[in-house]
Amino acid sequence: xxxxxxxxxxxTDADTLVCVGLDPEPAKFPAHLQGDPDxxxxxxxxxxxxxxxxxxxxxxxxxxxxxxxxxxxxxxxxAHIHDAHPGxxxxxxxxxxxxxxxxxxxxREAFDRYGADAVTVNPYMGRDSAEPFLARADRGVVVLCxxxxxxxGELQDLEVDGIPLYQQVAARVATQWNANGNCLLVxxxxxxRQLAEVRAIVGDMPFLVPGVGAQGGDAAxxxxxxxxADGTGLLVSSSRAILYASQGEDFAEAAxxxxxxxxxxxxxxxxx
Amino acid sequence: xxxxxxxxxxxTDADTLVCVGLDPEPAKFPAHLQGDPDxxxxxxxxxxxxxxxxxxxxxxxxxxxxxxxxxxxxxxxxAHIHDAHPGxxxxxxxxxxxxxxxxxxxxREAFDRYGADAVTVNPYMGRDSAEPFLARADRGVVVLCxxxxxxxGELQDLEVDGIPLYQQVAARVATQWNANGNCLLVxxxxxxRQLAEVRAIVGDMPFLVPGVGAQGGDAAxxxxxxxxADGTGLLVSSSRAILYASQGEDFAEAAxxxxxxxxxxxxxxxxx
Numbered sequence: 001x002x003x004x005x006x007x008x009x010x011x012t013d014a015d016t017l018v019c020v021g022l023d024p025e026p027a028k029f030p031a032h033l034q035g036d037p038d039x040x041x042x043x044x045x046x047x048x049x050x051x052x053x054x055x056x057x058x059x060x061x062x063x064x065x066x067x068x069x070x071x072x073x074x075x076x077x078x079a080h081i082h083d084a085h086p087g088x089x090x091x092x093x094x095x096x097x098x099x100x101x102x103x104x105x106x107x108r109e110a111f112d113r114y115g116a117d118a119v120t121v122n123p124y125m126g127r128d129s130a131e132p133f134l135a136r137a138d139r140g141v142v143v144l145c146x147x148x149x150x151x152x153g154e155l156q157d158l159e160v161d162g163i164p165l166y167q168q169v170a171a172r173v174a175t176q177w178n179a180n181g182n183c184l185l186v187x188x189x190x191x192x193r194q195l196a197e198v199r200a201i202v203g204d205m206p207f208l209v210p211g212v213g214a215q216g217g218d219a220a221x222x223x224x225x226x227x228x229a230d231g232t233g234l235l236v237s238s239s240r241a242i243l244y245a246s247q248g249e250d251f252a253e254a255a256x257x258x259x260x261x262x263x264x265x266x267x268x269x270x271x272x
Numbered sequence: 273x274x275x276x277x278x279x280x281x282x283x284t285d286a287d288t289l290v291c292v293g294l295d296p297e298p299a300k301f302p303a304h305l306q307g308d309p310d311x312x313x314x315x316x317x318x319x320x321x322x323x324x325x326x327x328x329x330x331x332x333x334x335x336x337x338x339x340x341x342x343x344x345x346x347x348x349x350x351a352h353i354h355d356a357h358p359g360x361x362x363x364x365x366x367x368x369x370x371x372x373x374x375x376x377x378x379x380r381e382a383f384d385r386y387g388a389d390a391v392t393v394n395p396y397m398g399r400d401s402a403e404p405f406l407a408r409a410d411r412g413v414v415v416l417c418x419x420x421x422x423x424x425g426e427l428q429d430l431e432v433d434g435i436p437l438y439q440q441v442a443a444r445v446a447t448q449w450n451a452n453g454n455c456l457l458v459x460x461x462x463x464x465r466q467l468a469e470v471r472a473i474v475g476d477m478p479f480l481v482p483g484v485g486a487q488g489g490d491a492a493x494x495x496x497x498x499x500x501a502d503g504t505g506l507l508v509s510s511s512r513a514i515l516y517a518s519q520g521e522d523f524a525e526a527a528x529x530x531x532x533x534x535x536x537x538x539x540x541x542x543x544x
Contacts, residue, residue, distance in 0.1 A: 105333075147397045148371060152398055
């Protein structure tokens, strides 16, 4: 089953739009994991096992592993998700982008080495730079559109023929990049108006929506502005607010409570 | 000594504008290295040692290592360059870009884990996403401007108030991102007109210029259109044409000959 089909199945079966972001920061791990040489894997696995039934996807952020030299932990973590929680897809958040021959190596890194079901990519270099990802029809390609950071607008809001660049990107992805039907867009929860504008451009294309929680985005607003008519179309991603809900021994239970709260908040606002 | 000072020193001392790209592809390694479990490191080290006196910088491309799970080889390779060839800076070609908190992890990956002297970054998310790189005043930040791939223009040529996006990026980097004087731009050798246009916007800011050789860019054209008045300002990067000049046992000698040819071609066209 391809990524897109798996995602739609998961939305239905698990009745959740929550994407749990896996951004390990050892300094924030509970005391009993400090000093454990395999703490990154142990922490993330505990979070995964505590939240899997609440998640429509997991999203490990690769820089958090790479800065620690923890590629092996990332590889085992993705394998663990696939083994222990079949049906929950994994989006590798890597924001890759390079000329085609090099992009092929990045695609192999994400899809073959790590076994990710989808990957985030940066559109600045153009469609040919994303082609090795797009060509993998069974995998998802999540293209940056309007990102959640405060300075997102510096380039993304520049107007081309009266239309901001992020909308130009959305339209191009929908009409020119999506021949295999495997594209999604990143639109930040911090920009509700832009969420609605992009939704109007791209129909039912799924959005990966970071920025709720620590970054200040409002999950209810996201659903109101960007859910599709059937009440799906969204992966509302939360990382820090779930992972570090408690820094004590109860971190996994606290993560579960935070993910449950987010799922329920979102579900209350979904059209049914 | 910071990256920018080291680069200028190197241009003068070694009289070369050639940047040797390190893009290992084991299928193209000579037969005697096939089967060597440490072939990636052995191949790249041989190239480095054969070309260091001809290079103003080395540029390992991280996807080529990551797709193979060869992070350890990349780490040892950069350490080897610093140990054996002091004065030759290392640019990690990673094209990173993410929200600030995550970009901090990418900066630690590039500068602390790998010890790179500079890194390539993608501007799409805006200046705040590059801040953790820009803040490292002793390291170089090489921002994508007009990339070498055939489809570069899809977004980069979109006109904002009559000025194409890549020129908007160039102007912003020069006036707003470069407070620490540690910015460079990527402009592809495949676009001579655009090289000249960007040069006119950013003064003496150095350009990393990929795309000569396998991608079809002309090194003499690059120098004519984009060298600074003192005959520097360029890192003309070549990877495949040097690395795989021969796929036989003489690969290192052939790489040296190719790098020598490129250096001499460039030097014949430099203003002196």
